[in-house]
Amino acid sequence: MRRLLLPALFLVSLWPASAVAEELVADLSDHLVEITMGFEGAELLLFGAVEGEGGGDVVVIVHGPTEDLTVRRKDRVGPIWMNRGEMAFDGVPAFYRVMSTRPLGEWLPDAVRERHQIGIDHLRLPLRGGEPAAESKAFHAALIRRKQAVGHYGEEVGEVKMLAKRLFRTDVAFPTNVPVGNYTVEVFLVQDGTVVSAQTTPLYINKTGVLAEIFSFAHDYSAAYGILAIIFAVLAGLGANAVFRKV
């Protein structure tokens, strides 16, 4: 812990003094999560310090890369269930988490939550085109529900621990099915219902090693990949047969 906090405190000392008394500095234990063959999820430590009088609340938002999603609704057609209605959402975060020193409540006004997309109900999920709001509500709710079901959106607000009103820390957990791409981690210091200081930290989640090579080979040289897959299968089939015939 001390090992991690020392660089943070060092950063605090470097932070330029300004008219606003409260300043915030935060960092992640790692800015790169490598997905290797044995990847079983990852946990990062986000830590930081508040300079000034102290007090206030710290809110952390983790945003994944954006993706375009289609939400489909099943309806009954005769005896079977099939997809009938669909709506497309563009630029939806693939991953989203909120952590806070206190459960989100009245201390954080709606306007602030709206502006910084704090809390799942304030997350902006833009509908493609100008579809009617009445119908889209159910699709919007379904998108969040399905993303929560696969662990990409948090079900609850995580906890940020505050130590001596100055230092804070929280664990950010990523499941095995974490979307790859560029993430941003935003840290807000809230006092008296306003954000008095904020910091954004980048985070990269990438496949590395053999995984990355297989993936890029499959995408960049897909014809060669297909032929290789066939050759591999033929050799495996014939090889196994040859081995077993001798037994």
Add this chain to the structure above:
Amino acid sequence: MHVYLPIAEISVNIFVLLGLGAGVGMMSGIFGVGGGFLMTPLLIFMGIPAPVAVGTEANQIVASSVSGALAHFRRGNVDLKMGTMLLLGGIIGSTFGVWLFKWLSALGQIELVIRLAYVLFLGIIGSLMMIESVKAIRQTRSPTAGRRKLHEHRWFHGLPFKMRFRRSKLYISALLPLAVGALVGILAAIMGVGGGFIMVPAMIYVLGMPTSVVIGTSLFQIVFVTANVTFLQAYQNQTVDLLLGLFLIVGGVIGAQVGTRVGAKLPGEKMRFLLAAMVVGVCIKMMVDLVSTPADFYSIALAGGH
């Protein structure tokens, strides 16, 4: 022990994959079927995306059929001329099927079509097999029962472009094997199966081929058709996961060898009944999935066309 699959993009247990490969491989060794109709639904059930399950399973079927095809070829159990005709149809059908798969995925209907195809084809084949095997079991008990006619004339025997298939002792229209091959090719691409369970009965009952060359010719055709599906799925959709394939193949080839030895000791009629029961079982599972009220009416998918 878990392994993260590069194309499927999920982490799965290695031993589950090896076990699955061995289990289905053994089944295919015992019954002489590819086992794709069991493997693909199981992979999807495990959380592997349907396109990756279908593409990778095609790759696995190449491995599991190739040594059998070669063995039959050496023994002269392959009607090359018939196989080539079936294969021509198969290449056309599977190429169309891979395109159809992509189109249906974009429409959000692929899941529905996969299930409907399973219900329809496994339902028909499973019940026919069951009736047949029950009859066969009865016949072995009363050997005086009647014999099948050597040749029955049906409407499709009047089709043009007649061709002589010496090895199969047939003089039939080339359109027949082309059509059978094309249908099986489409199913291979959409259902993630080799299609032996359709091909073999079609060869016997529709084409009227002698049973001695049916298995070999069917395997010969399946190797090339599934190779075509593998290539196209990899080339057009990037949905062949080599690592997933590796584990399934390793488990599968071992299981198949064990299965072949076990199968040789089991009575044929009872085996066919067991296989029929399994086919009907998968069909019923798919039917239940189609008609039961879903836990959530909504689903999400990455928007296509990127």
